Amino acid sequence: MTVVASGFVGAAHPEALSSAIERRFLRDNQPRGLTLVYAAGQGDGNTRGLNHLGHEGLVRKVIGGHWGLVPKLGRLAIDNKIEAYCFPQGVICQLLRDIAAGRPGCITHVGLGTFIDPAQRGGRLNDVSPEELIQRVELLGKVWLLYKAFPMHIGIIRATAADPFGNLVMDEEAVVGEVLAIAQAVHNCGGKVLAQVKRLLDEPVAPSRVRVPGVLVDRVVVSGPGEHDQTFAERDNAAYYLPHPSAKQARDPLCVLGNSIASPRMVADASGRQRQASDVRLIIAARACDELQPAAIANLGIGMPEGIARIASERGLLESITLTVESGPIGGMPAGGLSFGASVHPQAIIDQPSQFDFYDGGGLDFAALGAAQIDRLGNVNV
Numbered sequence: 001m002t003v004v005a006s007g008f009v010g011a012a013h014p015e016a017l018s019s020a021i022e023r024r025f026l027r028d029n030q031p032r033g034l035t036l037v038y039a040a041g042q043g044d045g046n047t048r049g050l051n052h053l054g055h056e057g058l059v060r061k062v063i064g065g066h067w068g069l070v071p072k073l074g075r076l077a078i079d080n081k082i083e084a085y086c087f088p089q090g091v092i093c094q095l096l097r098d099i100a101a102g103r104p105g106c107i108t109h110v111g112l113g114t115f116i117d118p119a120q121r122g123g124r125l126n127d128v129s130p131e132e133l134i135q136r137v138e139l140l141g142k143v144w145l146l147y148k149a150f151p152m153h154i155g156i157i158r159a160t161a162a163d164p165f166g167n168l169v170m171d172e173e174a175v176v177g178e179v180l181a182i183a184q185a186v187h188n189c190g191g192k193v194l195a196q197v198k199r200l201l202d203e204p205v206a207p208s209r210v211r212v213p214g215v216l217v218d219r220v221v222v223s224g225p226g227e228h229d230q231t232f233a234e235r236d237n238a239a240y241y242l243p244h245p246s247a248k249q250a251r252d253p254l255c256v257l258g259n260s261i262a263s264p265r266m267v268a269d270a271s272g273r274q275r276q277a278s279d280v281r282l283i284i285a286a287r288a289c290d291e292l293q294p295a296a297i298a299n300l301g302i303g304m305p306e307g308i309a310r311i312a313s314e315r316g317l318l319e320s321i322t323l324t325v326e327s328g329p330i331g332g333m334p335a336g337g338l339s340f341g342a343s344v345h346p347q348a349i350i351d352q353p354s355q356f357d358f359y360d361g362g363g364l365d366f367a368a369l370g371a372a373q374i375d376r377l378g379n380v381n382v
Contacts, residue, residue: 010232041066166214303370
């Protein structure tokens with residue numbers, strides 16, 4: 001059985017549902033042998049999010065776009081307890097739409113020449129992951145990667161509320177993510193879609209507000225306390241889903257950001273080494289910010305690039321450039337840490353697959369990417 005989960009770090013992740021799966025497994029030793037699919041990393045680096053599923057026997061195979069925030073799943077992969085694959089986050093989002101449409105898979109240039117390429121490891125993360133999930137194909141005289149489609153049986157997604165028809169709205173979520181793509185893919189595969197919400201509405205909502213139509217939703221679960229936080233860093237921050245209320249806050253989003261992104265110059269000096277590391281990160285982020293040109297549309301990745309948002313705000317650049325995050329926010333000031341994926345007073349929030357369409361098509365003027373290692377030739381290890 002294949003389960004696909006929505007969410008971005010902690011934003012729009014259905015914590016009530018993932019934790020319920022864990023409780024049932026620990027109580028009844030069921031379900032077992034699941035295949036788990038997710039696009040963005042969904043976890044707090046400890047116990048929340050998809051870490052709930054990090055038990056031997058509960059999952060058999062995992063296909064994910066980011067493993068750093070799910071160490072419990074990562075440990076299973078390192079110990080060869082599960083089959084484990086890392087696919088590009090955007091490709092997984094787009095593959096969901098291809099599965100929904102009944103296409104053979106997602107054909108893209110993304111991943112060519114990297115460890116994703118079947119000419120290398122095909123995205124495998126360990127030695128017990130034998131399945132060929134990606135293949136090279138030639139089309140119109142060019143080589144592409146085909147990420148093969150496969151059935152999806154259960155979708156777990158999150159929204160703010162459900163109306164009497166089961167229509168889902170996400171008015172108070174920091175991201176929209178890939179909820180519609182998941183619902184369509186699972187429904188068209190004959191599976192079941194489970195939706196977590198904060199509340200039930202007494203009246204139907206305006207059709208234009210609906211993010212997932214009720215005809216695609218099989219069950220609605222109302223979350224309990226602590227199960228529907230805005231992000232894994234903040235219980236609620238209306239600045240992530242509302243326009244700026246005043247011109248001052250438009251110019252100064254730092255006043256509503258709270259502690260979701262730590263400025264290097266604000267980090268406490270616990271040791272000389274920590275102070276030095278903070279200064280280095282500040283210098284790197286400031287130097288990257290120097291490359292931003294007026295009217296640029298930019299993407300900021302997770303990790304060190306998060307600091308560019310704060311520096312751009314301090315320099316008063318947010319009125320002349322547009323910062324975006326792959327999760328869907330356009331404009332505003334991207335947050336960081338466990339609130340990464342959200343933005344303070346964004347101009348718009350679109351779905352994640354559409355954001356990656358824009359990125360893949362060359363729409364960006366600037367991108368700052370996080371990396372674990374970069375060699376002298378500029379090759380990046382994420």
